[in-house]
Amino acid sequence: MKAKFEKINATEDHLLHVFIYENEKFDAPWHFHPEYELTFIIKGKGMRYVGNSVQEFKEGDFVLLGPNLPHCWKNTSATEEGVQSLVIQWNDSLLGENWIDKTIFLNIKKLLESASQGIHYSSEDAIVYLERLHNILVQNPLKKTLLFIELLEELSQIKKINKLSSDGFTPNLNIQTNERINTIYHYIQENYNQKLILSDIAGQVNMSEEAFCRFFKKTLNKSLFTFINEYRINMVSKLLIETTDQVSTIAYECGFESLPFFYKQFQKFMDCSPLVYRKKYHQDTN
Incomplete structure (x- = not known):
């Protein structure tokens, strides 16, 4: 892309x-x-x-x-x-x-x-x-x-x-930068439910781990793994609404390996617990 x-x-x-x-x-x-x-x-x-x-x-x-x-x-x-x-x-x-x-x-x-x-x-x-x-x-x-x-x-x-974008975000309109971001977006979308390794992600754009981390943070004003956790939490939210699966099952399906870490990230990004999120959605749509 x-x-x-x-x-x-x-x-x-x-x-x-x-x-x-x-x-x-x-x-x-x-x-x-x-x-x-x-x-x-x-x-x-x-x-x-x-x-x-x-x-x-x-x-x-x-x-x-x-x-x-x-x-x-x-x-x-x-x-x-x-x-x-x-x-x-x-x-x-x-x-x-x-x-x-x-x-x-x-x-x-x-x-x-x-x-x-x-x-x-x-x-x-x-x-x-x-x-x-x-x-x-x-x-x-x-x-x-x-x-x-x-x-x-x-x-x-x-x-x-x-x-939507944070206060510190400044668009980087360099074509090479945008091509790299597209590649990373696609890779995360295809693999978010698996264990994501920094070296594998950096390799998608032929960069060293250190250079890639600097590049990603400079471009999006957030770390790679903050972005990945944010993506995963959004996918969890989608499944909380669309299914009746247990929260733990959904968390593991979306790539989280630790439930305590998952709950902490969900609270951080959604400002509530998964069960409260699911309950509130169904209350608002009924």
């Missing part, structure tokens, strides 16, 4: 690039582009990578991304139904040069500044906007733009948001 610069096709008459993405799976590599992006997952589930964030996603996932923020969505299991997302992309000159600096757009300016880290909206907020996004998709260029500006203003008023 190769992380690459993505060119967005927009014309002077069509200030927004609005489209439905449909495929058997999300197959885009970790990539970046200078445009902002608003993505709503209509169908599909897996892991979402934004900057140095790795989180589970499913239908209703609603994310706002800033310019040049590397990202991709990857399926964690095959599905016969395929995947579908609604995507809106636009650049800084949406309404002309320096439009965002005008006082009437102050709230939108603050929103777009926050998008530099990536913003994830809760499912409760997201579901309200799917019909609105579809409506924007089918309008003529003028109506499309007006409705979109109105949408941004509304999104700027939502207080309950989750910033």
